[in-house]
Amino acid sequence: MSKRDYYEVLGVSKDASKDEIKKAYRKLARKYHPDVNKEEGTDQKFKEVKEAYEVLGNEQKKAQYDQFGHAGPQSQGGFGGFGGGEDFGGFGDIFDMFFGGGGRRDPNAPRQGNDLQYAMTLEFEDAIFGKETDIQIPKEEDCDTCDGSGAKPGTKPETCSHCNGSGQLNVEQNTPFGRVVNRRVCHHCQGTGKMIKEKCTTCGGQGKVQTRKKIHISIPAGIDEGQQIRVPGQGEPGVNGGPAGDLYVVIQVKSHEFYEREGDHIYCEMPITFAQAALGDEIEVPTLHGKVKLKVPAGTQTGKTFRLKGKGAPNVRGYGQGDQHIKIRVITPTNLSERQKELLREFNEISGNQPTDEHEDSFFQRVKRAFKGE
Ligand SMILES: [Zn+2]
Numbered sequence: 001m002s003k004r005d006y007y008e009v010l011g012v013s014k015d016a017s018k019d020e021i022k023k024a025y026r027k028l029a030r031k032y033h034p035d036v037n038k039e040e041g042t043d044q045k046f047k048e049v050k051e052a053y054e055v056l057g058n059e060q061k062k063a064q065y066d067q068f069g070h071a072g073p074q075s076q077g078g079f080g081g082f083g084g085g086e087d088f089g090g091f092g093d094i095f096d097m098f099f100g101g102g103g104r105r106d107p108n109a110p111r112q113g114n115d116l117q118y119a120m121t122l123e124f125e126d127a128i129f130g131k132e133t134d135i136q137i138p139k140e141e142d143c144d145t146c147d148g149s150g151a152k153p154g155t156k157p158e159t160c161s162h163c164n165g166s167g168q169l170n171v172e173q174n175t176p177f178g179r180v181v182n183r184r185v186c187h188h189c190q191g192t193g194k195m196i197k198e199k200c201t202t203c204g205g206q207g208k209v210q211t212r213k214k215i216h217i218s219i220p221a222g223i224d225e226g227q228q229i230r231v232p233g234q235g236e237p238g239v240n241g242g243p244a245g246d247l248y249v250v251i252q253v254k255s256h257e258f259y260e261r262e263g264d265h266i267y268c269e270m271p272i273t274f275a276q277a278a279l280g281d282e283i284e285v286p287t288l289h290g291k292v293k294l295k296v297p298a299g300t301q302t303g304k305t306f307r308l309k310g311k312g313a314p315n316v317r318g319y320g321q322g323d324q325h326i327k328i329r330v331i332t333p334t335n336l337s338e339r340q341k342e343l344l345r346e347f348n349e350i351s352g353n354q355p356t357d358e359h360e361d362s363f364f365q366r367v368k369r370a371f372k373g374e
């Protein structure tokens with residue numbers, strides 16, 4: 001993928017404000033707009049500028065881009081990482097700026113459909129290993145009966161005769177200052193510029209129907225809470241032949257009773273007996289990838305952490321694998337039998353009734369000295 005950095009495309013710095021980004025975009029869009037600039041290659045430049053602004057001009061998409069860039073996430077089977085939800089004005093914006101503010105959006109111009117969002121809750125393991133799944137989403141679709149026109153099959157929507165298809169009417173008003181002409185949305189056609197004489201009975205003339213659509217989702221291994229999967233073209237249908245919006249699946253991950261996750265690393269706590277801690281032992285530790293043997297050296301204290309390399313979550317962008325960190329907790333035995341108590345008393349006597357730790361000037365030694373006033 002040899003896509004240019006979006007900030008570079010717009011010629012702004014990474015900490016540019018929303019206004020600066022917008023200004024830069026407008027300047028470049030004007031320069032490269034194919035209606036204005038007939039030079040070769042400007043078409044491509046215009047597209048590039050537009051795409052950069054679609055991301056950097058949208059707070060959510062920008063945040064995702066800052067986090068992921070474009071290369072990584074998109075190479076993972078449709079995982080886009082870009083948040084959506086905002087109706088980007090598309091060409092409407094350009095028209096506005098060319099024709100000086102007053103020009104309303106042409107109701108007959110193609111417009112991209114709205115993006116949709118879907119919240120999905122995953123089991124802890126499914127987020128680690130990825131999953132193939134189907135979801136059902138409520139969706140507005142073009143009506144099959146009328147092909148989205150809203151007109152009864154065999155008939156066609158006609159241009160609204162009141163506004164001549166512009167979707168707007170000039171309304172003259174007498175005011176104390178004279179006659180004023182106001183532009184209003186045409187109420188005969190609700191601003192669509194079209195009149196449907198005979199409505200399609202399936203959709204009631206709307207051209208759209210509500211359906212539930214089954215969509216296959218590939219969840220990439222290593223996805224984490226709050227990340228999004230972009231499914232292109234599965235948002236709401238476009239208007240006037242424009243492209244459909246995108247679907248964004250927002251991921252939530254259930255917590256696990258044993259493991260905790262931070263990025264690609266997995267954390268857990270492992271209890272051992274104080275005999276194991278003192279004498280050392282080889283213990284079995286559960287990991288997401290199966291059981292692993294871990295050597296606990298003699299004299300291990302509570303809080304000591306061991307690292308199992310590569311036993312964490314895979315990186316969602318394909319950059320290797322996290323580790324599992326195991327924190328040892330030494331358990332003080334309870335419900336002792338008489339024999340156990342006897343042995344412990346004996347142990348205590350041999351140890352001189354104080355914790356033995358040859359490696360440090362122990363806390364208890366210092367406490368003892370404090371009491372003696374040394
Ligand atoms: Zn219909």
Ligand SMILES: [Zn+2]
Binds near residue numbers: 162167
């Ligand atoms: Zn009209």
